[in-house]
Amino acid sequence: MTRFLAPTIATPRPAPQDPRQWHDRLREDLFYSPGATLATLGMLALLAFAGWHLLNWALLDAVFTGTAELSPSDACRTPGVTGACWAVIGDKLRLILFGVYPYAEQWRPAVACVLMIVLYVLSVQRRLWRPSLALIWVVFLGAVIVLMRGGVFGLSSVTDDQWGGLPVTLILSTLGLGMAFPVAILLALARQQRKLPMLQAASVGLIEFARGVPLLVVLFMASVMMPLFLPADWQISKLLRVLIAFTLFGAAYLAEVIRGGLQAIPAGQYEAAAALSLNYAQTMRDVILPQALRMVIPGIVNIFIGFFKATSIVVVVGIFDLMTAAKRAVSDPLWQNAGIEVYLFAALIYFVFCFSLSRYSARLERDLARGATN
């Protein structure tokens, strides 16, 4: 038998240029088989058809403003107008955004919205993921409430039944989640532990109840049942009742996400903490929770997105949020046929918030996954 020995050590060479031209790529991506060609052409035709009609409806044939002779709503109802009636947005913008908040004071909800958006931007900075982030939340949300309520610093007092539109949506979801967070941690810890079965049962009962029942039913409970549970002279505003319902509802969902994080912590971490003679509170606060919470941040963001969308349901119990404001705009006799336009506008606002958050959450998930493997 002969022996082969490599005469030299081969040096690595750069990969050869991909010989495929752009039309090769196009064929591989879109026209790789007769069926694919058919599907691609069919979809293109459909997209072109839909796109053309959409363009006509939304832009070319649309009415954006009134004219000198015609008021905006009359301009929309001129015979022969077949496009969208965007004039309604101009006419009702302030109502949709800020509800029935006193017109002269509407800079306050506007500033409150900006504050909350700044809060979101701060919260997604990883440098700020420390316990002090909770303080930032308290300060910002406190400022938002003061701004909206007024009654101090020379701001006129505005009761919360006059709040409306986008700030209410943001307050319900943000404040609701902020208040739900500590409750959720307690619920998750109560469910996770094995020493106090009573407490565990109570936590499981609350979580499973809130997750088993539609949010709508929880909101009904808050609006019609909660007054019965409280002494007659304790009555609290509807917005606050709904906020409490949101907090409990959100806490149940958040608790399950946090519990997932707790379960993902290896038993060795508990054993190491016990070996260092840390007690339960120390173990949780210093060892387990910081790891578990960091792990579930994408899940928390997803819950927040769901929460943000779910706030629209308060329209049913008569809270004036973005959705209710849209509905109110359409209920104006002048604009009764503009439902599609108004709802599309509201959809756009929701979309901007939810889409950017979901992009962020997806990126975060990838980053954290990569960090975990390194």
Place this chain on the structure above:
Amino acid sequence: MTQPLLTITGLNKWFGEYHALRDVDLSVASGERIVVCGPSGSGKSTLIRCINRIEQFEQGSIVLEGVTEKGARQTESIRRQVGMVFQHFNLFPHMSVLDNCTLAPMRSLKQPRAQAESYARELLDRVRIADQADKLPGQLSGGQQQRVAIARALCMKPRLMLFDEPTSALDPEMVQEVLDTMVGLAEDGMTMICVTHEMGFARQVADRVVFMDRGQILEVAPPAAFFDHPEHERSREFLGKLLHH
């Protein structure tokens, strides 16, 4: 000299910018048993995965004797004639052992069920797990699963068998049963290319040992010569490490 069964010439493969296989040439005669070894990341697995086109390659050619078609048909024809056993078995977990073995003959070779089943049972008997035919893979031990995987590959009546580190995912006590099965296969005259570090197996059955490092074949020699008197500096280094651990 007869026509080789498999001829690899000038094979080059890149993963992105990483040059994974560098000018690999190798030919395998019918009935020959090759053991491929080398440090991890040296391209051993990539090489044998290129043979049945589970990996694509940029330059060079791999020709299986008797396969003349081009393109996709060639790939399919090669895969029908080349069996492969994976490190992690890759059995279909939701199918019984017997169904794992009969799926490909029935669907790829269009054999009737009765024929596929009787041949599968014969092979399961040969790897000594005929009594487990109706169990799910998850109910078997690792060694048994790997033997099922060997039987599954054999059901296609391959002309060449590829083994990709078949024993490295197994608990130590199960390694021998799988190696015994492979030795039996070699004694029946099957052409085999095995990526493995089992030196006992290599000495017992291999006709040639191929040593790879950094994507290149550095030394090819009969096992006795290779293990006792490695000539390439890197081979000596590798064997030294292997023996001292």
Place this chain on the structure above:
Amino acid sequence: MTQSRSHSKLRVASAQAVVFAAVGLLLFWLFAITGAELRARGIETGFGFLFEPARTAIANAPFTFTPGVNSNALALIAGGLNTLKISALVIVLATVLGLGLGLGRLSRNRLLRGVCLGYIELVRNVPVLIHISLCYAVALSLPGPRETAPFMGALITNRGFFLPYPAPDMLWLASALTGVLAALGVARWRRHGGRWHPGALVFVLLTLAAMALPWLLLGRAPEMVTPAVAGFRVNGGWSLSPELIAIVAALTLYTATFLGEIIRGAIQSVPRGQWEATEALALPLRTVRRSVIYPQAIRVALPALSNEYIGVIKNSSLAVVIGYQEIVGIGNTVLFDTGQAVEVMAVLAAFFVVVSLAFSALMNFLNTRTAWASRT
């Protein structure tokens, strides 16, 4: 050692007692306050109201419901049936659409992938309530019955959809029978047959041909009941109200995006090694998908899918915003008629908890059916 253990046992026991006392006190407080509050408002407690006649009529009742004669309990049952009707329709339709979206996201065709991704992102980032309102606005902006022409026997109007349905005719029965027989025969052939494997298309075509056979033999098509415009109304046909269409369409379009992502994730979660094994065995792609990948993906997807389906049942309660009377809407009406807030809420909560639990049990059963021993 023993001392410290008994000490900590004592601590746990006392902590338990504190929790017990706290929960008990809370419940006692709630009942005491609520009782006083209800007495002050002159509301009776108890479930007697369920058997009193209902005061308000129900739109879209699934059976004839007469207020003043039929009880509140029957009204709630009607609502429950409507909830289940919406949920069942949405679950079936959304699964079909979601399957298309999920598979489309994994297609080799780049355009199809892009279209599916675009649809999913666009739809799922907008609240379902907006979808419901939009679908309802669209349903109401359709032309009236007199301005529309029938399309394949169906009328699509702002009063709802009116679809033709098969009249009682023995020919339908004969057709169904030959179809089933043909399908069973081909399936049997496929299982035990030799070299020839009829594909899905051949299967469907053979079945359809068999179904048409009795028509050809008798020389006539079976009868249909078709809707017809009469004045401002439409008579005959199977009618679907705009409210039902809007809620089913909106929930379907919305839920399908989530189902699609679950299905895509499940298929992608099948380990690469499984694909490689099928390649090494030269299995045809169709077999790979049907026999190897999909069965494993279904097992991964099932828990998430069942969560999503329970979500559909809960989301169906949103039909209340467009006035479709399902259980929450009717519960709300009964609540305002009787003032029995606590009891009505208890009924609603119990309904959803029971339905969710029953559905989970069903899904668990399916899960054990699709489960196999795990590799360790």
